[in-house]
């Protein structure tokens with residue numbers, strides 16, 4: 587069974603007077619080869635949702651199924667393996683290693699994981715994202731938009747089945763935004779990737795196969 591599913595997922599941060607319900611009984615489903623968008627304003631719970639969907643955080647209650655397997659029941663070791671082989675994240679902080687060049691960020695991945703994109707496929711990704719000429723630069727020599735595109739390329743390089751992206755176009759101009767969204771759409775439809783993009787940008791809705799709206803931690807399908 588393929589696809590990613592959240593069933594009645596809630597997430598509560600803090601206790602007592604600082605108790606905050608970030609996700610409330612969220613039900614969500616994405617099937618293989620789909621690009622799904624989760625749209626919501628700042629603070630609505632998008633990052634919380636995405637990190638729980640990919641196993642970076644555990645929910646307070648509810649189930650998260652990836653390919654039919656409830657990932658909340660996996661051991662730490664199994665979760666780490668699943669994240670490395672099955673799920674690729676593009677996070678808002680980009681998470682680039684500061685003392686490695688762009689090329690070395692990819693070399694590092696190659697050391698810890700096999701079955702990455704072929705050189706030809708990867709070259710094509712670098713060309714589409716327009717970052718080929720940045721390979722020997724360090725992260726602090728890059729603009730926000732360039733870092734964002736490197737972070738996207740790094741997630742794609744590992745060739746994961748699922749790509750979970752947090753505001754992947756936030757630092758990009760309209761032209762680049764459309765290029766990135768078209769690339770993600772093509773990966774879903776032609777390479778059978780399953781992609782979740784969370785964003786506050788309503789302009790991206792037309793690119794998606796399915797759209798969910800999240801408001802104050804409550805999710806509904808549009």
Ligand SMILES: Nc1ncnc2c1ncn2[C@@H]1O[C@H](COP(=O)(O)OP(=O)(O)OP(=O)(O)O)[C@@H](O)[C@H]1O
Pocket residue numbers: 599600606608626627628629630631632633634635786
């Ligand atoms: N670790 C935490 N402890 C306490 N509250 C938190 C924590 N992480 C997030 N929150 C709160 O949960 C709510 C949802 O946060 P989240 O980051 O998921 O929203 P978001 O929609 O991604 O926001 P943004 O678009 O601004 O990144 C916010 O009110 C936030 O302050």
